[in-house]
Amino acid sequence: MEAFAILLLCSFLFANLTISTAVDTLNATQILKDGDTIVSATGRFELGFFTPSNSTKNKYLGIWYKQIPLKTAVWVANRESPINDSSAVFKLTKQGILIIQIHNGTIIWRSKASRPAGNPSATLFDTGNFVVRDENESDPENFLWQSFDYPCDKLLQGMKLGRDLVTGLDRPLLSWRTPDDPSPGNFTYRFDFGGFPELILREGSVIRFRPGPWNGVRFSGTPELKPNKFFTVSVVINDKEVYDTFVLHNSSVLSMMVLSHDGLWERLTWIDRTQSWQVFVTVQMDPCDSYGLCGAYGSCNASNSVKCSCLKGFVPKFQKVWDTQNWSHGCVRRTTLNCSSDGFFKYSNAKLPDSRQSWFNYSMNLDECKNLCTRNCSCTAYSNLDIRDGGSGCMLWFVDLVDIQQFSVNGQDLYVRMAASELDFSYDFGETESPKSKDKERIRVAFISMLSAAVLILGLTLILYICRKRRHEKPGLATPTSAPESSFSVKNQNEEFELPSFDLATIVLATDNFSIKNKLGQGSFGSVYKGILKDGREIAVKRLLRSSEEGLDGFKNEVVHIAKLQHRNLVKLLGCCIHADEKILIYEFMPNKSLDFFIFDETQSKPLDWPTRYNIINGIARGLLYLHQDSRQRIIHRDLKAGNVLLDYEMNPKISDFGLARSFGEKETEANTKKVVGTYGYMAPEYAIDGLYSIKSDVFSYGVLVLEIVTGKRNRGFCHPDHHLNLLGHAWRLFCEGKSMELMASTMRETCNPSEMLRSIHVGLLCVQQSPEDRPNMASVVMMLGSRGPLPNPKQPGFFTERDVVESTSSSLCTQKLVSSNDFTITMSEAR
Template sequence: MRHSNCILLFFTSLVIFFPTISLSIDTLTATNSVTNDQTLVSSGDVFELGFFSSGSPDKWYVGIWYKNIPERTYVWVANRDNPLSNSSGVFKVADQNIVLLDQNQKPVWSSNITKGGNTTAAVLLDSGNLVLREAEDPSNYLWQSFDFPTDTLLPDMKLGWDLNTDLDRYLTSWRSSADPSSGDFSFKLDYHGFPENFLWDNKEIKYRSGPWNGVRFSGVPEMKPLDYLKFEFVTNQDEVTYSFSVTTNNLFSRLIVNPSGVLQRLTWIPDTKQWNPFWYAPKDQCDYYRECGPYGICDANASPVCKCPRGFEPKNLQAWNLRDGSDGCMRKTNLECMGDKFLHLRNVKLPETTTAFVDRNISLKDCRDLCLKNCSCTAYANADIRNGGTGCVIWVDELLDIREYPSGGQNLFVRLAASDLGDSGRRNALIIAITVGIGILLLGGVAFFIWKRKRLQRKRKPGQKGLHERSQDFLLNEVVISSKREYSGEKSDELELPLFDFDSLAKATDNFSEENKLGQGGFGCVYKGGLVEGQEIAVKRLSKNSGQGVEEFKNEVRLIARLQHRNLVRLLGCCIDMDEKMLIYEYMENKSLDSVLFNKERSSLLTWKRRFNIICGIARGLLYLHYDSRFRIIHRDLKASNILLDGEMNPKISDFGMARIFGNDQNEANTKRVVGTYGYMSPEYAMDGLFSTKSDVFSFGVLVLEIVSGKKNRGFYHSNSELNLLGHAWRLWKEGKGLELIDPVVGSSYADQEVMRCIQVGLLCVQESAEDRPTMHTVVLMLSSETATMPQPKTPGFCLGRSAVETDSSSSKQEDQTFTVNQVTVTMLDAR
């Protein structure tokens, strides 16, 4: 009796202290099952299958995750769109199928096959594949989870088509990090024409990989075989599939589509104990589908990013000059068919190939001849770039979504009328003669101009200049000429920034009327305007008495004209007329983030989904500035009023007057002129003038906490303490009450884990030591992946003590400012 009691006590203890028990088997038969308190484990202890709840207690799923990775990472979900209402489900083999039954024994999900044999068994393999097979023939899979992916592609798992069964294997994102149901984004392989992959946002294409060229996808130049990572693309009469394999033990790699619509390859390295970002897309403006329209070429290292190839011109010149290249390019000269030539483009992503013709057995010369014989042919290229190139791809439609790379693309031959290539010797001689003649005339004109100018200077009093001459000197010497200088060792192209005349802007803004005024800052006022063509614009007019003057204006023109990203505001042009200096931007319907977030009447427009999208958008824009743009840019004044919102509440970073360029090997700089806004400045910048990417990260962290809470960091004081918003958030976090920080107007329509992840990211970004703060690469990964491992935050900077200045003081005010940094009082003179 005593022995029986001991056994009972032992099993009772197991239930209490180990509520989920891993079965010592990897196989399910008709005689066993998995319930909520059990899991199935692969034979090598790599993967585990069981029940889980994510974000909601009344939604339960059966999924597969890595067994020995501390941060649970799901790779497959059986009933993602049909959850159980509670944990009382059963996962088993019945009627020769794998089934999931609810508490009433009704089927919720099934493998749903009809060809099963007499005896079947389900096995969880070390690859993460759950297979159903006959007991008599274990190698014959009747069904496998690899054929029905969720958001993850694992090694040796195929993406693409089984042409015999018409089975399409593709990835679909989770709805959110806490909701595994099917989201808006999917990654699919199109096998038509010359097969390639597409990232879809519902029914719209967001990104295209380019076709497989024997080595890599044409649009992924970073894709190189490594010792531990191999890629394979198969195309034949039976299948068109892409897969990858890992050759090193204890190294895990996966390709996912995250809920934000970003395609990511993540690699788990045991030494770091975290998922490391290996590659992601889309990463810049040129990764977005058809950014430059038909025949347009996108180059992320150029400004503007869109250009027309030789023999083509913008189809919509007005939109093109305003940096909207979506209408693409058109031919200058119609094709003549048999007399046409070919323009050789190098290092490009091949145009969209779903309607292209492919012959893998002919040479490039035969491909050219074949294209010439077909008057509808618009371009040709090699199908395989290995061994000098083999095979043939021919396009007969418009060339769409071309991108140019510094290296790593491939050759494309675009059909042109012979006259556009200028083959004729007589034509070349004529061009040379004309050029020489023009050169002589220009030299004579310059000599006359210099003589005339010296003559005028002799007549003018010393130091005197005309207003028109002063404005022209400013434009030529300070803006355009500076665009030709070298930044960070890289020679810049001349700016192609449209110049607006004062009268047209005055007319567009109703003579800068109060009714059209959008806002005002230290620089002056911003007005809404409308061009004659109907485009809405925002005009930033520099005040003559502004503390932010010529230097900030020039800085903004130099920098933002070269920056191209969906989360950066687009500069359309500038105006310099006598003493007037204006910048013309795209119009943002919802104005600045602070005008919505901190406005009681409008803050309810910011649902949690919108707030999260704004946080992620700002992070992607900042990542572009720090790492992916042609220059490394430190913004130095990131705050809610400098985040603009378009009609769909998408965020765009603005106001680059305070920004600075860093060299590729430069990590930190020092300034005696501290600029920025109190409440957003990092401690090392405010106190010692040290700024770096980490000072921008600090400002971003403040923004995150403001977006979550709906409260300003500066001007917020907890009723029972001296804490500002950072200190208040830090205290709630330490007490395990982080969710109390969320803005009440959000209501209950949010995922707890997503909110807590944002708060944790915000606190990591505002840590007092710059070395402890994450980079924006890591921030984007942490925000976009529900499985990313995040460290615990340390004490924030600026979290203790009340500022001695009660008003919201910006550095644009030239007066003494006193504020506290962790109980250390600092006075800044002329703090700009």
């Protein structure tokens, strides 16, 4: 009888591991089954498994409004993995990871862990946010995970539509495929970057709508967005984050923004009287909201019968096509600009042009903005950045002006560059700056005309001096000159040689004035652009940040170390450009981007079968061997990582980015530094801790890279449900258990060569051993990869110690973020 009572008690306790509808929190000892739900504290939101409609049997885990009869899902977890039976369970692991598991044990969805948890729990807040946090943690900055960071098609009060610039976390909206199918549809809405950040609505890759840049009060293309008693919209743009959000003035109102399945950006409000959602406003109001309807330098006015017209001083590019009301080709200037005598025409109540390739500055006033645009012949227009308090800030355009719209009220002033002669004509849309300024402009033009001959003679006399003189330029502006291609003298210890030098005009032309569409990526020292020279050669252009002293050091360092290197597995430096405070390096173009673009993304990694990966592993080894042994001087890279291995047309690897490299004399083997530079996850222990670096430091980084190539997982950020080891520790544990093949990425199962795979893992583990003396040199690595003989057993890898799940320092966390922790090169100064 006593045994029966104990059994009954255990059964009762086990039954209480499930969740009832009265609970708002899920902990690691509970599970949520089909039919169970979690309800927020005041009963506004509910979480559980649901079916979108009667027309489908698919089930999803989601959050919906509980207080209304029409089940409206505001967030869905397993959008791409529907459940077709009632066997699924939802639970929280002890590591703080949420998972959905079906009957056969397969995990069909899991959350991303920002760091290990101590005693995690998941709570559904009354905001509709489902949060995983450590026990008693209330600071949102310390949440382990939250559904608000992974929105679907709806934006609730307090949610952020935008990007965290520190972590790289992006929060776009993705429409449902249909009203009954929550899988990702064709439309996305997110911030685009490059110039001034703008929200862009796309259908697939095609831009359909943009509300215009935020001007402090509203988006410049949404004049109907006025301060009102119902809600307040705000946009935050700073160096840490960019996002759009809203706050409801009446918390009892149910209202949300929705990206509909057919691409409309709408505000919906629940009406109790009709028991339905009512469209409060649809942001796309008329045909003029279609992106680029009138083409370049065209303006759209919804109140006109013919929607499109050319801006003042412009005519249709193809008149006959324009007359058929096909305006997509846009307009061209009627009169060529003269630069020195150009003026500006003011358009009032306009939607500002696409600003994603603009330059902006918050501290300048409108006069300073005009002067800056006047001095740069490539500047096509300018405007205030913020319209509050009479206007402030500056935005400049250097490209064709696209997607302009004319409003009757609540538009913005736009100043477009014009030939002086065009300013004499009247025009309905816009106005010259003032009669007085017009008279001044005529006087200025006459004066300039009289002096033009003298200026030309003087200019020809002084052109050589001017081209060589360093001139100050504002950030973001490229002023082309016409200096011929020459050479730049580089001194490398006792050797001096010439490196081809490109003039700035050539680089500006090749990159379309550093257009955002040509931008390949960005690092800590600057941005990289694709360019095409006049002879058709494709190049990669690294433009260093002007404000970065480290960038300048990296520039000099890279020129010194890579200029004379010639190896098929090293990126070739073609030349450089030094003009005023512009520091630019020109490389051969690598069309297949960097290795990390492929190996860490399951979709992108499909082209990388095992033969290709094995070729990359061997190619990187040969490139390092050349640096360490066969180059004119022994070079240590110090920042070898997946992001610094580029791939050519045939997916052959080429080591790049020598900004942190150091050279050794023939008899030197190691050095010490007070400034530790490199990338977490790849740095050898003796270097990260004591500042000691040698060729064995690169060997350690190479070993990490080999294991990442094999597994498709990052070392830093690796998480496993059974332990808290990094990738190196996990690989060594499986090696000791004879289970190394379990490391293989799933995408390579059909192409894998087991002997090559096992040998690569074995060599990788030899390279990441704790002691530098135990690690092989690159000559041995190349030999071991190419042979079939026995290999020594590896010892314990560096940084093997299991991480403390309670510890919160970034160097020891088990981190999984949308943007890799490995991508950031760090610098640490240590006292000695």
